[in-house]
Amino acid sequence: MRSPPAHRATTAHVGALFPFVAEPPLPCPAPYIGRDLLGGAFCYDPFRLYACGALTNPNAVVLGQIGRGKSALVKSLLWRMSLFGAQAWVVDPKGEYGPLAAAWGVKPLRLSPGGRLRLNPLDGPPPALVDGGRPELTRRRVTLLGSLAESSLGRPLRPAERAALDVALSAAEARQPGRAPLLPQVVEALLAPAPGPAAELGTTTDGLAADGRDVALELRRLVSGDLRGMFDGPTSSQLRLDASLLVIDLSAVYTSPALGLLMTCATAWVQTALERSGDHPRLLVVDEAWAILSDVGVARWLRSAWKLSRALGVANLAVLHRLSDLRAAGPSGSEQALLAEGLLADSETRIVYAQSPAESEACRPLLGLSDAEAQLLSRLRRGVALWKVGPRSFLVEHRLSEAEAAIVDTDARMTGA
Ligand SMILES: Nc1ncnc2c1ncn2[C@@H]1O[C@H](COP(=O)(O)OP(=O)(O)OP(=O)(O)O)[C@@H](O)[C@H]1O
Numbered sequence: 001m002r003s004p005p006a007h008r009a010t011t012a013h014v015g016a017l018f019p020f021v022a023e024p025p026l027p028c029p030a031p032y033i034g035r036d037l038l039g040g041a042f043c044y045d046p047f048r049l050y051a052c053g054a055l056t057n058p059n060a061v062v063l064g065q066i067g068r069g070k071s072a073l074v075k076s077l078l079w080r081m082s083l084f085g086a087q088a089w090v091v092d093p094k095g096e097y098g099p100l101a102a103a104w105g106v107k108p109l110r111l112s113p114g115g116r117l118r119l120n121p122l123d124g125p126p127p128a129l130v131d132g133g134r135p136e137l138t139r140r141r142v143t144l145l146g147s148l149a150e151s152s153l154g155r156p157l158r159p160a161e162r163a164a165l166d167v168a169l170s171a172a173e174a175r176q177p178g179r180a181p182l183l184p185q186v187v188e189a190l191l192a193p194a195p196g197p198a199a200e201l202g203t204t205t206d207g208l209a210a211d212g213r214d215v216a217l218e219l220r221r222l223v224s225g226d227l228r229g230m231f232d233g234p235t236s237s238q239l240r241l242d243a244s245l246l247v248i249d250l251s252a253v254y255t256s257p258a259l260g261l262l263m264t265c266a267t268a269w270v271q272t273a274l275e276r277s278g279d280h281p282r283l284l285v286v287d288e289a290w291a292i293l294s295d296v297g298v299a300r301w302l303r304s305a306w307k308l309s310r311a312l313g314v315a316n317l318a319v320l321h322r323l324s325d326l327r328a329a330g331p332s333g334s335e336q337a338l339l340a341e342g343l344l345a346d347s348e349t350r351i352v353y354a355q356s357p358a359e360s361e362a363c364r365p366l367l368g369l370s371d372a373e374a375q376l377l378s379r380l381r382r383g384v385a386l387w388k389v390g391p392r393s394f395l396v397e398h399r400l401s402e403a404e405a406a407i408v409d410t411d412a413r414m415t416g417a
């Protein structure tokens with residue numbers, strides 16, 4: 001029997017044979033990302049999608065195994081969005097955003113222990129610019145310091161430690177009114193508290209110093225230990241906060257066990273600098289965010305910072321390998337697991353590159369994946385990701401131009417190129 005003659009048709013006509021497979025494109029004009037493998041071009045811009053009501057928050061999480069193209073996507077997204085006027089701030093723990101910065105015409109800010117550049121994580125906008133004024137500013141600082149201390153101590157702070165920290169921060173703030181306190185001043189005030197606040201708390205100065213001693217010793221690492229010279233002074237005055245791209249290169253401390261702490265200090269500084277530097281919409285990228293998220297103390301801080309983003313006109317973008325980076329440290333229902341869920345709930349765009357079958361299964365409920373989507377994840381090739389944008393799903397092959405390929409290449413050492 002002869003087979004029927006071949007029939008040729010356009011994809012628009014063939015779509016009629018099975019009309020419900022492919023999603024219509026996202027509703028607003030935006031930078032091109034690549035090919036929607038179920039048909040058409042895929043374009044994405046969190047600010048425009050937010051503005052036209054397709055998203056209720058502009059935050060995104062990029063997940064995927066090593067070397068699948070997560071950072072390449074972020075770099076080319078920033079590059080393409082810059083053509084639409086977007087600005088970006090990047091916390092770069094591997095020091096791999098240098099070529100992007102060079103193409104943009106800016107120099108990364110390289111932080112290293114004992115280096116010349118300092119960022120003060122306790123900086124803040126003038127209290128008049130903060131909703132809630134000075135008390136709110138103090139609350140944010142104490143949350144940050146508490147998270148740093150909890151993360152170093154590996155346990156939650158006790159009430160007496162928290163009170164000692166509160167008192168020490170107030171003392172440091174009072175030392176130079178109108179200027180941001182510094183970490184060394186907080187440590188000093190913890191080690192040698194004043195009699196007045198001690199009496200208010202119904203204790204002696206020795207008692208208060210004993211309460212705050214462990215916290216002081218942990219924070220002291222950032223001030224006079226192996227990590228000094230990065231976050232222990234006033235922010236260097238030569239920084240330009242109005243640059244359209246600002247990259248904080250932390251590669252000098254990438255192998256440090258304290259990477260999570262240092263990234264938190266850098267991100268905290270970025271958050272407050274964003275508040276002081278106008279209301280232009282900006283992307284805040286935290287690459288290798290697992291280093292922050294795998295620690296419950298600092299993850300808690302990041303979640304609260306995430307919540308501020310809409311008010312600041314910031315779209316947060318966190319890059320991590322897998323959700324179990326976050327969940328591994330705590331059983332289901334633990335604070336760690338709740339933080340993971342919260343962060344995802346606050347990120348309406350989830351870009352998922354290849355995952356192991358076990359991980360795909362584990363992240364199904366958190367990401368709201370269908371059976372077919374979960375099975376697909378373990379088979380995705382480099383550069384292809386499942387995009388969950390609000391309730392909608394797209395399978396997207398990220399396409400790079402020749403110029404971008406040079407900017408995003410992290411394989412030079414592997415390929416000898
Ligand atoms: N869409 C793409 N098309 C072609 N090559 C790509 C694409 N995306 C990434 N690559 C290449 O793959 C390599 C790894 O990409 P990238 O550094 O983005 O991986 P990653 O997922 O961020 O890895 P890691 O988890 O180690 O940070 C890069 O050299 C990049 O040039």
Ligand SMILES: [Mg+2]
Pocket residue numbers: 070071072287
């Ligand atoms: Mg990467």
